[in-house]
Amino acid sequence: MNALAAPTDLPPLPGGLVEHGQRRRDWAFHPLTGALELALAEATEAAQDTPGAVTAVLSQALARLAGEPPQPHRVAALCLADRQFLMRQLAQHLDEDLGTPTPQWLSSRCPACDAHFDFALDLATLPVTEAGPGYPWAELAGEDGVTRRFRLPVGADLSELAHQPDDTVEAWLLQRLAEAPDTLPLGEPAQIGAWAARVEAALDAIAPALVLQVQAACPECGTAHAVDLDPYGALRHRPDTLLLQVHRLAWHYHWSEAEILALPRPRRLRYLQLIDQARGLSA
Ligand SMILES: [Zn+2]
Numbered sequence: 713m714n715a716l717a718a719p720t721d722l723p724p725l726p727g728g729l730v731e732h733g734q735r736r737r738d739w740a741f742h743p744l745t746g747a748l749e750l751a752l753a754e755a756t757e758a759a760q761d762t763p764g765a766v767t768a769v770l771s772q773a774l775a776r777l778a779g780e781p782p783q784p785h786r787v788a789a790l791c792l793a794d795r796q797f798l799m800r801q802l803a804q805h806l807d808e809d810l811g812t813p814t815p816q817w818l819s820s821r822c823p824a825c826d827a828h829f830d831f832a833l834d835l836a837t838l839p840v841t842e843a844g845p846g847y848p849w850a851e852l853a854g855e856d857g858v859t860r861r862f863r864l865p866v867g868a869d870l871s872e873l874a875h876q877p878d879d880t881v882e883a884w885l886l887q888r889l890a891e892a893p894d895t896l897p898l899g900e901p902a903q904i905g906a907w908a909a910r911v912e913a914a915l916d917a918i919a920p921a922l923v924l925q926v927q928a929a930c931p932e933c934g935t936a937h938a939v940d941l942d943p944y945g946a947l948r949h950r951p952d953t954l955l956l957q958v959h960r961l962a963w964h965y966h967w968s969e970a971e972i973l974a975l976p977r978p979r980r981l982r983y984l985q986l987i988d989q990a991r992g993l994s995a
Pocket residue numbers: 822823824825826827930931932933934935
């Protein structure tokens with residue numbers, strides 16, 4: 713077996729990292745242990761904001777990103793869709809039950825009859841829009857005859873965006889995304905607004921994207937309506953179930969917390985099954 717071969721069962725990043733003049737879309741998570749699950753929850757709690765939490769969590773969960781170790785600055789250099797894509801993959805990874813992917817349960821309230829209902833959604837079946845030509849750059853011909861290039865925003869931009877004063881955000885982002893910011897004619901507020909609209913449209917045309925909304929039909933009255941999907945649902949993953957499992961295994965086998973947390977998740981779940989079976993036999 714060739715150890716350098718990329719695993720083929722993982723879908724590639726919709727955008728990917730461009731480093732050393734090469735675009736790479738491969739990635740892999742660490743095998744899931746209780747220790748990693750706890751570390752992810754702690755990284756989420758310690759983060760200042762959502763972009764920071766996404767960078768911290770993915771840096772820990774990933775074993776490899778675009779052929780290299782997933783240092784936080786490389787995770788922060790991923791475009792928005794890639795970060796959402798990996799967080800959705802992580803949500804599925806965290807919910808895997810003994811190797812079988814389990815559907816996510818979503819809740820909705822019908823806008824017509826107000827009925828509350830839950831429905832299951834297999835995130836792996838949702839389509840992904842891949843990056844357009846020129847990624848991560850979009851070209852824009854200005855009225856002055858100059859063609860300028862702008863890049864897609866990445867995680868680091870989102871983190872810093874939150875700390876910009878509201879009235880300067882548009883100009884700040886344009887300068888940051890432009891390949892040659894000094895050539896941008898942004899003297900007048902109206903120019904800033906016009907450039908922002910054109911750059912946004914040009915970037916949208918090449919941006920990879922995930923499905924962030926699905927249609928659901930109300931089981932009571934049949935009314936179809938849109939339900940938003942949170943791409944960062946994995947940030948809400950709490951280790952309560954894990955701690956209960958640690959407690960049960962420690963109680964039964966007298967292993968230390970560190971030993972139990974080091975177990976690969978499938979083995980931990982298998983031991984819990986064995987405890988259940990033994991109890992069934994003795995009942
Ligand atoms: Zn209804």
